[in-house]
Amino acid sequence: MPVEVYRIDDRLIHGQVVVGWGQPLDIAFVVLVDDAAAESDWEQDLYRMGVPPGMAVSFMDVASAAAAISTWQGDRRRGLVLTGDIDTMRRLTEAAPQVRAVNLGGVHHAPGRTQRLRYIFLSPEEEAMLRAMVARGVSVTAQDVPGARMVPLDQLLAGTDLS
Amino acid sequence: MSEARSPRALVAAHGDLAAGLVSGVEAITGRGTAFIALSNRGLSPGDIERAIRETVDAGGIEVVFTDLPMGSCAIAARKVQRHQHGLLVVTGANLATLLDFAMADDLTPRAAAERAVQRGRDALGTISVPPNAG
Numbered sequence: 001m002p003v004e005v006y007r008i009d010d011r012l013i014h015g016q017v018v019v020g021w022g023q024p025l026d027i028a029f030v031v032l033v034d035d036a037a038a039e040s041d042w043e044q045d046l047y048r049m050g051v052p053p054g055m056a057v058s059f060m061d062v063a064s065a066a067a068a069i070s071t072w073q074g075d076r077r078r079g080l081v082l083t084g085d086i087d088t089m090r091r092l093t094e095a096a097p098q099v100r101a102v103n104l105g106g107v108h109h110a111p112g113r114t115q116r117l118r119y120i121f122l123s124p125e126e127e128a129m130l131r132a133m134v135a136r137g138v139s140v141t142a143q144d145v146p147g148a149r150m151v152p153l154d155q156l157l158a159g160t161d162l163s
Numbered sequence: 164m165s166e167a168r169s170p171r172a173l174v175a176a177h178g179d180l181a182a183g184l185v186s187g188v189e190a191i192t193g194r195g196t197a198f199i200a201l202s203n204r205g206l207s208p209g210d211i212e213r214a215i216r217e218t219v220d221a222g223g224i225e226v227v228f229t230d231l232p233m234g235s236c237a238i239a240a241r242k243v244q245r246h247q248h249g250l251l252v253v254t255g256a257n258l259a260t261l262l263d264f265a266m267a268d269d270l271t272p273r274a275a276a277e278r279a280v281q282r283g284r285d286a287l288g289t290i291s292v293p294p295n296a297g
Contacts, residue, residue: 011208011235015177018233046241050233108207118205 002075007082008089009105012037013047013057016105020145021080022055028077029056033065033092034084062088066095073098086126093138102133104142104156116156119144127157168196171272172226172264173218174256175201175211175236187258194265199224203236211239216247225249226264226276228256251276259286 004025009017013032021027030051037043038061051057060068065081072079081099083089086107093099106119113121120142122130130140130153140153151159174181181200189195199218203211215236218224227244229237232254240252251273253260260283267275 011238013233014235014238015231015233019231042245046238050231050238052233108210109205110207110209 002077003069003072003079003081005080005103006089006092006099006101007080007103007105008084008086008107009082010084010108011106012082012084013050015050016145017080017082018051018055022052024146025080026078027055027080029058029072029075029079031065031068031072031079031081032057032059032084033062033081033088034059035061035088038064062091062095065092069096069098086122086129090129090133093133093136097136099138101139101141104130104140104153105144116159117142117151120156122157131157168194170199170222170224171197172199172228172276173201173215173222173224174198174228174261175203175215175240176228176230176256177203177234177236179204180230184256184258184261188261188265191262192265197265198228198261201236203234203239208235208239211235212242215240216243219243219247219250225272226251226253228253228261228264228276230254230256253280255283257283257286259283 004027005021013030032047038059044059048057083092089102104120107121109121112123115121134140134153142151142156174184179202181202185195185198185200188198199222201214201218215227227240227250229240229252231237237252237254244250244252253276260279263279263282264275267278270278
């Protein structure tokens with residue numbers, strides 16, 4: 001499976017992604033699916049600065065990413081696909097049924113959100129989007145770094161464990 | 164005993180690193196108050212950017228030290244810098260960097276940071292003992 005992780009992380013490309021996941025999984029390419037970043041040269045330069053030599057990074061909107069997933073699946077390198085919010089990943093999974101598992105890596109505090117884990121805060125609308133993904137057969141789990149406990153969505157939404 | 168000094172720079176880093184670095188500066192020189200420490204723990208990217216912007220604005224801060232070049236603190240600082248061109252963002256800051264900055268009263272914050280970066284680089288190294296050493 002050339003795309004190892006489909007991750008939601010509002011910090012986008014940062015240390016946890018590049019080092020925490022990138023090194024142990026031998027990630028060779030990162031795709032940031034973000035409509036705004038896909039149109040901003042300044043943001044692309046900013047995030048390229050954070051990617052080490054040997055790791056390719058590209059920026060796409062949802063439609064382009066959905067169309068490219070088949071290509072990535074034929075790639076011999078390992079990749080990580082990243083969105084900055086739940087709605088973007090929802091749209092990607094709807095447009096690309098090949099996406100079977102989603103990692104909730106970091107959704108931080110904002111007005112209207114409730115804390116579910118130390119690194120996950122969700123609004124009712126976001127919870128509904130995640131439930132809808134699961135209903136379509138997508139596995140949704142929370143895990144900030146590879147060595148951390150993987151928390152399935154139902155436990156995440158039902159539990160009070162904020163570890 | 165610590166000398167009371169106005170903050171000249173912000174240190175923004177992962178976890179407790181910023182507070183730890185500033186604590187180290189205080190322990191060694193008594194000049195920890197030259198810095199304001201900011202952790203990214205539990206903060207959204209927008210929160211980090213806002214905290215940096217507010218700290219910089221409130222204190223007239225011209226230098227932000229960060230840890231990883233690809234870290235969320237460095238990225239947030241760069242976003243603040245985009246609209247505040249006078250701000251200098253330092254990445255990869257270590258204790259040697261901050262110590263040199265803290266002692267450079269005779270330099271402007273920007274000049275002190277430029278020199279401190281070199282000191283921080285110079286402090287990185289490896290030390291080994293040859294296998295046949297006594």
